[in-house]
Amino acid sequence: MASYKRCFMDELFLLLLLPGAILLLWILVLLSEVICASKELNDRSDRSGRRTPPSSSSYVVIIPAHDESRNITGTIGSLKPLMTDGGRILVVADNCSDNTACLARQCGVDVIERHDSERRGKGYALGFALQQLQPSPPDVIVVLDADCEFSSGCPADLVNEAAVSETPIQCHYAMHLRGSESLSERIAHFAWRLKNYLRPLGLRFLNLPCQLAGSGMAFRWDQLRSVNVASANLVEDLELGINLAVAGAYPRYFPDVIVKSKFPMSATGMQTQRERWEHGHILVILTQVPLIALASFKRRDLRLFVLAMDISVPPVSLLLLLTLVNAVLSLAIFTLGWATLPLALSLLSCVLLTIAISGAWALSARDLIRPIEFLRAATHPVKKIDIYTRFLTRRQRQWIRTDRK
Numbered sequence: 246m247a248s249y250k251r252c253f254m255d256e257l258f259l260l261l262l263l264p265g266a267i268l269l270l271w272i273l274v275l276l277s278e279v280i281c282a283s284k285e286l287n288d289r290s291d292r293s294g295r296r297t298p299p300s301s302s303s304y305v306v307i308i309p310a311h312d313e314s315r316n317i318t319g320t321i322g323s324l325k326p327l328m329t330d331g332g333r334i335l336v337v338a339d340n341c342s343d344n345t346a347c348l349a350r351q352c353g354v355d356v357i358e359r360h361d362s363e364r365r366g367k368g369y370a371l372g373f374a375l376q377q378l379q380p381s382p383p384d385v386i387v388v389l390d391a392d393c394e395f396s397s398g399c400p401a402d403l404v405n406e407a408a409v410s411e412t413p414i415q416c417h418y419a420m421h422l423r424g425s426e427s428l429s430e431r432i433a434h435f436a437w438r439l440k441n442y443l444r445p446l447g448l449r450f451l452n453l454p455c456q457l458a459g460s461g462m463a464f465r466w467d468q469l470r471s472v473n474v475a476s477a478n479l480v481e482d483l484e485l486g487i488n489l490a491v492a493g494a495y496p497r498y499f500p501d502v503i504v505k506s507k508f509p510m511s512a513t514g515m516q517t518q519r520e521r522w523e524h525g526h527i528l529v530i531l532t533q534v535p536l537i538a539l540a541s542f543k544r545r546d547l548r549l550f551v552l553a554m555d556i557s558v559p560p561v562s563l564l565l566l567l568t569l570v571n572a573v574l575s576l577a578i579f580t581l582g583w584a585t586l587p588l589a590l591s592l593l594s595c596v597l598l599t600i601a602i603s604g605a606w607a608l609s610a611r612d613l614i615r616p617i618e619f620l621r622a623a624t625h626p627v628k629k630i631d632i633y634t635r636f637l638t639r640r641q642r643q644w645i646r647t648d649r650k
Contacts, residue, residue: 265571265590271558272568272594276601278555279439281447283608288450289500302384302408303331304463306400309370310336313391314343320391321352327399335378336391339370345391364475367459368485372475382466384408390460390506393418398502403463406499413468413489416461416502417442423507428618432625433508433519435610436561443605444555445498453551454495457486461504468494480525483556487533491540495548519629523560524636530557561602562626563633568594 306324310317317336324334334354338346340362349356359373371388378386385404398416407414418441420434445455459482472488474481486496509518534557541550558564568591575591578584606614614622 262584262587262590264567265575265587265594268564268568268571269590269594269597270554271564272598272601274554274558275444275561275564276597276604278444278447279601279604279608281450282443283604285446285450286608301331302404304333304385304387304400304404305378305383306332306334306387306389307371307374308334308336308349308389308391309339309367309374310341310345310349310391311339311365311367311370312341312343312345314345314348316392317345317349318352320389320394321349321354323394324389324400325352325354327395327401329399329401332400332404335374337370337374339367339373340365366476366478366481368474368476368478368481372473375470375474382470384466386464386466386469388460388462388464389504393460393504393506395461396503396505400463402502403461403499406497406502407463407465410497411465413457413465413486413494413496414463414499415445415455415457415486415496416463416504417498417500418458418461419503419505421505421507428614428621429625429628430508431613432622435606435613438609439561439605442500443609446500448551448555449498449500451551454490454548455486455498456552456556457482457489457496460506461502462496464489465494468492478525478529480522480529483526483529484533487529487537487552487556490549490552491537495552516632520632520635523563523629523632526556526560527563527633527636530559562629565598565602565626566630566633568598 308320321334328334336349336354336356338349338356338358340360346356346358357374357377359370361369385407387400387403403414403416420437422434426434441458448455468489471492472485474485476484478484489496534553537553538550541553559567572591572595575587579588
């Protein structure tokens, strides 16, 4: 009986220790990126006057658009004055049931229409555009979502950076603030800034690759055509970045250029968007990250390994929930007198995660969340439990257009 109890305790010890170690690894990755982001922000003032040498590369700005009649005219109108010689705009009206194509043509840009109800999503629209450009391809492709506009820099800046660095480029993809956001919406903005600004900024400081965010991306033609872009993945941009990195083209963050979009105004639209992003990200963590990490070891490729570790960090709300659950379980086991190390790991994780989030707030979100609101903000992850439980019970499997109304 004593032997059986000892065996059970050993198994329970390992059962708690392994997830605790994984959580600590994720938090260390996050904390390292935030610390390096602060260093990059301090160093940026010394490089503020430097510009990438201009390139003579030809380019096409591809705008995938599905039922974007509300946005397409404004997007094209803001983009056309920024276009330079050697560049043109191509709108892909993808499975549209409205007059997106007609409105885009009235703006004086090239438009192609795609109709395929079986294969839906931005990845397929991008793949279709590349097929149409194949007979006379440009040097560089720029991808801009139909609800985005450049607020700093222009497409030619991305083209120059992609041509000179010979790497895929991801600019700073930001979100507009209306000024009347609820606390929940402001927390969503903070999470966005952490994922799509601070973390890639930290990777830039280390001269390491970043994830693709989906809009404001630039690719050399030969690099983009070397991978399959037509994908049904819920996070097709994340998958594209992985495929490019595996092929040896490591995406690089370029914060000097900024494109901006807006979160959906409706609660339903926001919920759908969050669920698609987070379900897609979690699925990539479970299915692709182990394979990428293994490939990095086989190739002895540090950049690919770092990208795998960066992608492996769960959405911050899920990371907070997992850390809290692990701490409660470890405390319960410690109270029963079974193990001490899991509790020590969980407490260390809690402290480091608090430091990481506090540092990220100080660097990027003091205009969003007041110190007095921190206690209320700490309960926000609990509100997202239903999103994570639906990943197990009713996972979103198909691309669904976000309701932007």
